Amino acid sequence: MSKSIFYHAGCPVCVSAEHDIVELVGKNNVEVVNIGETRNRIDEAEKAGVQSVPAMVTPNGNVLHINFGASIADVRG
Amino acid sequence: MSKSIFYHAGCPVCVSAEHDIVELVGKNNVEVVNIGETRNRIDEAEKAGVQSVPAMVTPNGNVLHINFGASIADVRG
Structure with missing residues (x-):
C-alpha cells in the first residue's frame, strides 16, 4: 500500500489531528507535510484537492478534510 | 486499543469517507454507526462532540469531523 499524505500547517487543530491520525493509521503509513514550512508543496496539496488543513x-x-484549521489561502498568506 | 467510532448517516460523502477510513484504520479498529438508521445513538454522538457527519x-x-455530509440537526430532521 502506498502512503497517505497528511498536510497541515502547524496550527493547534492541525497538531491535534496529526497525533490522532498517526496513532490510528500508523506512523509508517502516512507522510506528514507541514505546508506552512515546506511551502513548495502548497501547489501539490491544492492540486490534490486540499482546500483546508489539516x-x-x-x-x-x-x-479527507479533517476538522478545520486554516484554508489554503490562509496558508499562502 | 479500544475502538474508534465512525458516525455517519448514509449520505454519499459519508459512504465515501467510511470506505477510506475503514481501509486506513482497519475494519477491526472501528465501529461504524449509521445514526440515520440507529437513531437512538444520535444523543451519544452529540454528547461525544459530533457536530456533523461523517x-x-x-x-x-x-x-475528527471528516469532510461534511450533514449536520446533526439535519440528521435529527
Whole structure:
C-alpha cells in the first residue's frame, strides 16, 4: 500500500489531528507535510484537492478534510 | 486499543469517507454507526462532540469531523 499524505500547517487543530491520525493509521503509513514550512508543496496539496488543513490525501487519491484549521489561502498568506 | 467510532448517516460523502477510513484504520479498529438508521445513538454522538457527519471519535475521545455530509440537526430532521 502506498502512503497517505497528511498536510497541515502547524496550527493547534492541525497538531491535534496529526497525533490522532498517526496513532490510528500508523506512523509508517502516512507522510506528514507541514505546508506552512515546506511551502513548495502548497501547489501539490491544492492540486490534490486540499482546500483546508489539516487534510489527508489517501493512497487512492481521496481527500479527507479533517476538522478545520486554516484554508489554503490562509496558508499562502 | 479500544475502538474508534465512525458516525455517519448514509449520505454519499459519508459512504465515501467510511470506505477510506475503514481501509486506513482497519475494519477491526472501528465501529461504524449509521445514526440515520440507529437513531437512538444520535444523543451519544452529540454528547461525544459530533457536530456533523461523517465524524470519527477516537479511542481517546477526540472528534475528527471528516469532510461534511450533514449536520446533526439535519440528521435529527
